[in-house]
Amino acid sequence: MYNIGIDLGGTNIAAAIVDENGTIIRKGSTPTMSERDYSAIIKDMAMLALKLLEEEGIDIDDIHSVGVGSPGTPDPENGIIVYANNLRFHNTPIRQEMKKYIDKPIYLGNDANVAAFGEYECGTGLECNNLVAITLGTGVGGGIVIDGKIISGSFNGGAELGHVSINYNGITCTCGRKGCWEQYSSASALIRDAKEAATNNPQSKLNELVDGDLSKMNAKIPFDAALEGDEVADKVIKNYIKYLAIGIANVINVFQPEIVVLGGGVSAQRDNLIKPLEKEVINEIYGGKNAFKTKIKVAKLGNDAGIIGAAMLYKIYEKV
């Protein structure tokens, strides 16, 4: 028995046939071309899935369900995306459209939540009951799984961990608030701060590593420069980790999960990030060292968390 997992992104649709253990049997992708009508996008999602089945020689009868992770606010019960800004979805009937091509149970979730569920079921969280996933990318995404259920609020738009304000007079966020955590701990924030430090410190290795072209700055470069002993980059990284620790301590003080799992580009730094981060988090959490039982780990599934989590959604709704 297999499930199909689909990760609908603003740029690409990724899909995979996934076995019961969460192993990807075959995967593929196709451009979203998000300017199109939803019906064309959903048709392409289905066609991609059917193509994978054909390529792999798997019969549709061996497919148990299709799961979809989508940006925006889902209504999982009715199989609808209530609202997704980037895709111009508004009460978009994903399940109904999908059923035209694949007549199987169709499950639906928000992409960040679904990726967290993937890590919970098949990745870092394999043997834990509670997990909070934090994605350090363009923004700071959040996904909360407690006792096998995705926690996203009564109106399915919660778990916006990046939009917890850690500085009420701080940097204005794209959401309109001041001091949202993602303005300090996203990869974008790190890149912004590294660029600023490079501009203010012409002697810094940061400039050398981007060949004097700040548009080449990415989230890896400040870590590389710091490792090479650059003091300016080291300060940028220390600051970044301080803010990350503040937000993670907020998460732990509320959820005390078994695991906080970090994903997104910055998490590729692994121990360069996790070790100093843990030291800062201990100083911030309620109850201090004795209360610090949550493990901070790097996501295992990487970009596949979304498709694997989508393929596993049936476990939530069928209460397997």
Next chain:
Amino acid sequence: MYNIGIDLGGTNIAAAIVDENGTIIRKGSTPTMSERDYSAIIKDMAMLALKLLEEEGIDIDDIHSVGVGSPGTPDPENGIIVYANNLRFHNTPIRQEMKKYIDKPIYLGNDANVAAFGEYECGTGLECNNLVAITLGTGVGGGIVIDGKIISGSFNGGAELGHVSINYNGITCTCGRKGCWEQYSSASALIRDAKEAATNNPQSKLNELVDGDLSKMNAKIPFDAALEGDEVADKVIKNYIKYLAIGIANVINVFQPEIVVLGGGVSAQRDNLIKPLEKEVINEIYGGKNAFKTKIKVAKLGNDAGIIGAAMLYKIYEKV
């Protein structure tokens, strides 16, 4: 069938016989005298409960369970308080001791969480599935109930909503962090700010209402002075509500509960608090006005939330 609810406080033990609907049949209290050994305290809890039964003429056979809300970190499974600073509890076997006097199922929870559960089962949350309770008192307490379960983390010490930092360079909290929400939104914080404003503004009504004795300041006086048109007090209240809104928006962005229920002394202000608060919260939440579906309400059960919630704990553990 009745249940006994016990709310163990640092100063008083409150207990009640509660019927299946959450109605208090008879209640009483006795001093905690927290300097005593735990066994003496727990014996008094049991004796108080038995006395209430005798006074009401209810047979012990008509009692289904005993629930206890205690400060500190519980281990509900094993019926132990792992740690409670004020009571000097350390791995204290509440269930085992209690069973010596009342041989019924004994259930246990953290006091703030249990009070939230009381509101959920029998108060403001009567017909909702998700609720976050926030107590504005000496500190800012939190209790989270989702689908009938108390969410307090894998290590039972979570839901510390008052220790979410909203200002990482802000006021140092008793917990050691900077900028914890409770430093801005507790009744204590309001009193602190009102005292400061009174000192800096001798002409303010705040001074008049405390008869020139700032030690008489409480959380009601700045609201009273503001209602009487005192500009200094009005500014204190506006600031207080601003901070409260920031923290509540953080809670909503994460949990999107059906209801945020406010308890503690400050919540007695009812519409004077809730109406301006809602306006501020709308400006702070992710998705703005359209996403604002959470209702902000004042707790219904007041000080009885703890004993009623304790009496209802069996519903969690017996999965009624």
